[in-house]
Amino acid sequence: MNNKELYFAVNKNTGEILNTGWCGYKNKVSWVELSHLKGIFTRNKINKKDYNVYRVFVENGVPVLDRVEI
Known part of the structure; x- marks a missing residue:
């Protein structure tokens, strides 16, 4: 995971962190690469406009x- 940018999304209305599904925890940060996060939105038909997306890097x-637009 060196030199990676990892992403997570927070629902604008509820403040809940989007559970990406692979770690199995509710409302816990599930770090993923941007392409994986975009795929989760597409696969689950989630409206991207309902979420703030954040990038974490060193x-x-x-x-x-850093807040980003996807």
Whole structure:
């Protein structure tokens, strides 16, 4: 997982973290690559506009949280 950007989504209305399904936890951050997150939205017919998507990465040894549009 070195030099990776990982993503998670939070529902704008409920504040719940999107459970990507592979870790099996409710409302826990499930880090995934962007292509996997997009696939989850498509496969489950989830409206992307209902979610804020965040990117997490490390820059110069410092973790950075950045909101992104998908």
